[in-house]
Amino acid sequence: MERVPVLKIGDILLVSIQVDMSDQTAVQLQEDLAERIVATGCHGVIIDITALDIVDSFVGRMLSTIASISRVLDAETVVVGMRPAVAITLVELGLSLNGIRTALNVERGMELIAAAQADDYDYSAEDEPDDETTATR
Amino acid sequence: MTAGIDLGHPQAQAIQSDEDVVRVRQLVRTVAVAARLSLVDQTKLVTAASELARNTLVYGGGGVAEVTTVDNGRRRGIRIVFADDGPGIVDLDLALTDGYTTGGGLGLGLSGARRLVDEFDIVTGSGQGTRITVIKWSR
Structure with a gap:
């Protein structure tokens, strides 16, 4: 069985799917990614599907599941590089890819994740003064 | 279902494993490209397959998938037959309902596959196996 490599780039895990995946390969990728998110503590996952000439209901479900698993493990998933013909077909097939964030390419995907992290950072920055006040009391 | 004239012999691909599903996709893609289906039509047909x-x-x-290039006099198309000797589908209307599944x-x-092709025909029944024929015509 072929295995899709998961690359770590800074705080992001990058998966570029270059093969026509069997269902088993897709399920394996799901498990590999979950393990790598926990092992690396990365907060972003980018799945590049530029090379995929179809996304059927199985792969579509895998993408949704990866996004859900990542969210539970405190990571944001962005799917990038979907071909126009694939998007048209997905919609006609009836798949809505619930809960999946998309971007046109890897670069935009990284920006999206950076922006999401900046938002998180702002929230924690707002919390910090309270912590300090508590600590100095 | 529109008959059309077969152009050449059907190409068969056995479906016995995960990897065979990948092989069916690749066979259908090759035949669809050769028949000059548009990129969107190729994508829809391969996804349905x-x-x-x-x-x-x-x-x-x-079971088995048989892929044939056909011609109805005006347009060229791809016909794919999926046949198995499994338990068959008891309630076809229910099986064709969006979101209904017995397999998880x-x-x-x-x-979804029915929406992606131009013609869709299914012959099945309890204990009779299932035979699905689809055609995608070039535009």
Whole structure:
């Protein structure tokens, strides 16, 4: 069985799917990614599907599941590089890819994740003064 | 279902494993490119073939896909027959409903595949296996 490599780039895990995946390969990728998110503590996952000439209901479900698993493990998933013909077909097939964030390419995907992290950072920055006040009391 | 004249012999691909579903996709893609289907039509047909090949494997217990280039005098098309000797589909209307599944999937395979092709025909019954014929015509 072929295995899709998961690359770590800074705080992001990058998966570029270059093969026509069997269902088993897709399920394996799901498990590999979950393990790598926990092992690396990365907060972003980018799945590049530029090379995929179809996304059927199985792969579509895998993408949704990866996004859900990542969210539970405190990571944001962005799917990038979907071909126009694939998007048209997905919609006609009836798949809505619930809960999946998309971007046109890897670069935009990284920006999206950076922006999401900046938002998180702002929230924690707002919390910090309270912590300090508590600590100095 | 529009008959059309067969151009050449059907190309068969057995469906007995996960890897065979990948092979069906590749065969359909090759034939669709040769028949000069548009990129969107190729994508729709290969996606439909992927769904139906998976159904043949998961629900039919394996079977065969036969891919043939056809011509109806005006347009060229691709006909794919998916056949298995599995348990068959008891309630066809229900099986063709979006979101209905007995296999833990999304329930979009059969209904979704039907939307992606131009012609869709299914012969099945309890204990009779399932034979699905689809055609995608070039535009």
